Amino acid sequence: MSHNNSWDSESQDNWDSTALQQVTDELRQDLNYLINSQQVLEEARSGLDELCGDDRMIIINTLLPSEEYNIETSNGDQLSCAICIDDLLSKEIIRTLQCNHRFHVKCIDKWLQSHSTCPMCRAHVFQE
Numbered sequence: 001m002s003h004n005n006s007w008d009s010e011s012q013d014n015w016d017s018t019a020l021q022q023v024t025d026e027l028r029q030d031l032n033y034l035i036n037s038q039q040v041l042e043e044a045r046s047g048l049d050e051l052c053g054d055d056r057m058i059i060i061n062t063l064l065p066s067e068e069y070n071i072e073t074s075n076g077d078q079l080s081c082a083i084c085i086d087d088l089l090s091k092e093i094i095r096t097l098q099c100n101h102r103f104h105v106k107c108i109d110k111w112l113q114s115h116s117t118c119p120m121c122r123a124h125v126f127q128e
């Protein structure tokens, strides 16, 4: 009996360490993936000026998510789009830049195709 117990316990240990190794490997892969995507993002950020068209807009969409404007939650700080001078209306799709200036997506995207700065304060759009 005692022999059986010892065998059971050893095989249990082996199984645990194999499973643990698997989990560790998976975690390491996830981490590598995260680090890689972070590097890709960094490269995209620094190389944005050389990108144009769709590639550029994909990066802009990734770094500056657009959202539906809600006048109730906007605190009333900026209520009009400086590009078209129209008011921002609830349910319109807007993009908030890192300087907290807000524009219609259709207006700012056209601007960002050839500029990397905020049209209001000239802050670099992707500077952290």
Ligand SMILES: [Zn+2]
Pocket (backbone or CB within 6 Å): 081, 082, 083, 084, 085, 086, 103, 104, 107
């Ligand atoms: Zn606009």
Ligand SMILES: [Zn+2]
Pocket (backbone or CB within 6 Å): 097, 099, 100, 101, 118, 119, 120, 121, 122, 123
């Ligand atoms: Zn700004």
